[in-house]
Amino acid sequence: MAPPSGDKTPSKVNQESTPNRSISSVLFVIAMQTEALPLVDKFQLAEQSDSLFPEGVPWMRYSGKYKDLNINILCPGKDKKFGVDSVGTVSASLLTYASVQALQPDLIINAGTAGGFKEKGASIGDVYLVSDVAFHDRRIPVPVLDLYGVGSRQAFPTPNLLKELKLKVGKLSTGDSLDMTPQDAALILANNATVKDMEGAAVAYAADLLKLIFKPVLFVGSAVQVSAHKQL
Amino acid sequence: MAPPSGDKTPSKVNQESTPNRSISSVLFVIAMQTEALPLVDKFQLAEQSDSLFPEGVPWMRYSGKYKDLNINILCPGKDKKFGVDSVGTVSASLLTYASVQALQPDLIINAGTAGGFKEKGASIGDVYLVSDVAFHDRRIPVPVLDLYGVGSRQAFPTPNLLKELKLKVGKLSTGDSLDMTPQDAALILANNATVKDMEGAAVAYAADLLKLIFKPVLFVGSAVQVSAHKQL
Numbered sequence: 001m002a003p004p005s006g007d008k009t010p011s012k013v014n015q016e017s018t019p020n021r022s023i024s025s026v027l028f029v030i031a032m033q034t035e036a037l038p039l040v041d042k043f044q045l046a047e048q049s050d051s052l053f054p055e056g057v058p059w060m061r062y063s064g065k066y067k068d069l070n071i072n073i074l075c076p077g078k079d080k081k082f083g084v085d086s087v088g089t090v091s092a093s094l095l096t097y098a099s100v101q102a103l104q105p106d107l108i109i110n111a112g113t114a115g116g117f118k119e120k121g122a123s124i125g126d127v128y129l130v131s132d133v134a135f136h137d138r139r140i141p142v143p144v145l146d147l148y149g150v151g152s153r154q155a156f157p158t159p160n161l162l163k164e165l166k167l168k169v170g171k172l173s174t175g176d177s178l179d180m181t182p183q184d185a186a187l188i189l190a191n192n193a194t195v196k197d198m199e200g201a202a203v204a205y206a207a208d209l210l211k212l213i214f215k216p217v218l219f220v221g222s223a224v225q226v227s228a229h230k231q232l
Numbered sequence: 233m234a235p236p237s238g239d240k241t242p243s244k245v246n247q248e249s250t251p252n253r254s255i256s257s258v259l260f261v262i263a264m265q266t267e268a269l270p271l272v273d274k275f276q277l278a279e280q281s282d283s284l285f286p287e288g289v290p291w292m293r294y295s296g297k298y299k300d301l302n303i304n305i306l307c308p309g310k311d312k313k314f315g316v317d318s319v320g321t322v323s324a325s326l327l328t329y330a331s332v333q334a335l336q337p338d339l340i341i342n343a344g345t346a347g348g349f350k351e352k353g354a355s356i357g358d359v360y361l362v363s364d365v366a367f368h369d370r371r372i373p374v375p376v377l378d379l380y381g382v383g384s385r386q387a388f389p390t391p392n393l394l395k396e397l398k399l400k401v402g403k404l405s406t407g408d409s410l411d412m413t414p415q416d417a418a419l420i421l422a423n424n425a426t427v428k429d430m431e432g433a434a435v436a437y438a439a440d441l442l443k444l445i446f447k448p449v450l451f452v453g454s455a456v457q458v459s460a461h462k463q464l
Contacts, residue, residue, distance in 0.1 A: 054333070057441055082380040088370060090434050093322045094329050094441070101286065137369055138320060139409035148314040149408070176381070176408070177371035181415050202322050209289055209326070 025070040027105035029096055031199050032085045033060065035112045036075050043071055052102040058086060059095055074099045088176045089135075089202030096206035107156070108214040110203040116220035120170060120194035124223050128194065129162055130155050130172040130216035133201040136187035137175035150191065153204045156213040170194025172216055174201035185229035195220060257302040259337035261328055263431050264317045265292065265307050267344045275303055284334040290318060291327055306331045320408045321367075321434030328438035339388070340446040342435040348452035352402060352426035356455050360426065361394055362387050362404040362448035365433040368419035369407035382423065385436045388445040402426025404448055406433035417461035427452060 030036040040047075045064040053059050058077030065071065076086035076095045096108065116122025131154070138149035155172075162169060173193035175184055180196070188196060200216040207214040262268040272279075277294040285291050290309030297303065308318035308327045328340065348354025363386070370381035387404075394401060405425035407416055412428070420428060432448040439446040 054442055056443060079380050082376050084377050084380050086380070087372070087377070088381070089322050090325045090437055093326055094438060097326050097329065135408070137408060139411050140319070141411055144314050145316050145319070145410075148311050148316050148318070149320070176367070176369060178377075179371050179373055181413055183413050205322055206326060210286055211288060 023106045024068065025103070025105040025107075026072070027099055027103060027108050028071070028073040029092060029099070029108060029110045029199070029203050030073060030075050030112050031087045031092060032112065033075050033077070036062070036073050039111070040073055043073075045071060045073060053098055056080075057098075059098070061099070070105075072099065072103055072105065088198050089174065090176075092199035093202040093206040096203045097210065100207065100210045100212055105212070108203065108207045108212055110200050110214065110216040110218075112197065112199070112218060113221035114172070114195040114197040114218035116195050116223040117188070117193065117226040118223050119225055119227055121168075122170070122194050122220050122223050124220055126220040127167045128170045128172075128216075128218050128220065129158060129167050130195070130200065130218060131157070131169050132171040133204045133216060134171070134173055134191040134193070135175065135201045136173045136184050136191055136193070136196075137177065139183065139187070150187070151201055151205060152191070153201070153208060155204065156215045158215060167217075168194075172197060172200045172218065174199060180224075180226070180229045182230050185226050188226050189230060193226075196226075255338045256300065257335070257337040257339075258304070259331055259335060259340050260303070260305040261324060261331070261340060261342050261431070261435050262305060262307055262344050263319045263324060264344065265309070268294070268305050268307050271343070272305055275305075277303060277305060285330055288312075289330075291330070293331070302337075304331065304335055304337065320430050321406065322408075324431035325434040325438040328435045329442065332439070332442045332444055337444070340435065340439045340444055342432050342446065342448040342450075344429065344431070344450060345453035346404070346427040346429040346450035348427050348455040349420070349425065349458040350455050351457055351459055353400070354402070354426050354452050354455050356452055358452040359399045360402045360404075360448075360450050360452065361390060361399045362427070362432065362450060363389070363401050364403040365436045365448060366403070366405055366423040366425070367407065367433045368405045368416050368423055368425070368428070369409065371415065371419070382419070383433055383437060384423070385433070385440060387436065388447045390447060399449075400426075404429060404432045404450065406431060412456075412458070412461045414462055417458050420458050421462060425458075428458075 045062040076091040134152040140149040277296040308323040366384040372381040
């Protein structure tokens, strides 16, 4: 399924900040280490224990080269107190900000698993090139602040990649909860989202703040009817 | 109202990271510029347009001295696209991280307005020294990840300040929405919160990551019955 809005021209910000710049350094932000490791193996990257980041942060970096491309995979790592992956928007945005500052990549790819919505055509096992991101759990019912809360952003368009790999295209909605309240479902529907995750729109916010282009690429790990949740 | 948990000894992290260190530099993180300006005037701080931060970020800094104390007030500033204050957890955590890195303060104070809960004794006009922070909109119903989502943290205890100023003490719950769903209300009650804001627990997360002590101080701008929202 490829919604008509899937592959438009880049947004104004992206056009201004990336005048046909070639891509030589790619930074992947991946929330869970188990999601990252297959890619680390595939590209034969090495874990770096360098001092790019402040002492004591749990962030992990794997780096190496694939052909002419410098690749860095960043994970937020295990929370110091709870020992679980530091998922969610706050840690993902901090990691994105700090690693862009340290590594100055040309492109950020937010990769990982997502929930997919059946009525939008998503099935388990699909891989989506995300066209747009937005939040579904930042409700600020005040004029203009409501739009800021939703924080809709266009991801970098990749028509060649789409043609080459024949992946699906859809919009992503991000929230800090794994479950979905009726209010979340209503906003996910308003965002016209096909996939849902816990980091994408926050990675996009931090990337946009630093004028970097970003592209979420998400694997659908579960699929539900979002409209059913709205009526709970 | 001062709950018994209000002024305990510092958490282990705080004890380790602040062995009787004296405070000579204080960083205020304040989400809205209109909340910050009275304090900027009071301390006669000057707006700084320096290059502490990456080009193009909307973050604002006011700095100066009060007696022997270096004071910096940081605001996330106006969103580039929407022109409204960049409220919420993602921008507050990024601002906290970047300004701690740049300014190396001894203490972070997150100040601003909050919603207060009547059944916990909060009234409009109260000022709370926050004893603990947690999130109420990061529901991850998986063992241990659920606790990570709530992200409960103790703020720095300030018994002398409490005695001197006779302020109230209470727990803070943070979420990215201005409104409150039944699920939010249930978690706010579970967090035993007296006040609710949109940044505190995220500022605390970023501060904790960098081993800095933090203290939210919040003015109650509205007061509601949280238990009524739970039953909506």
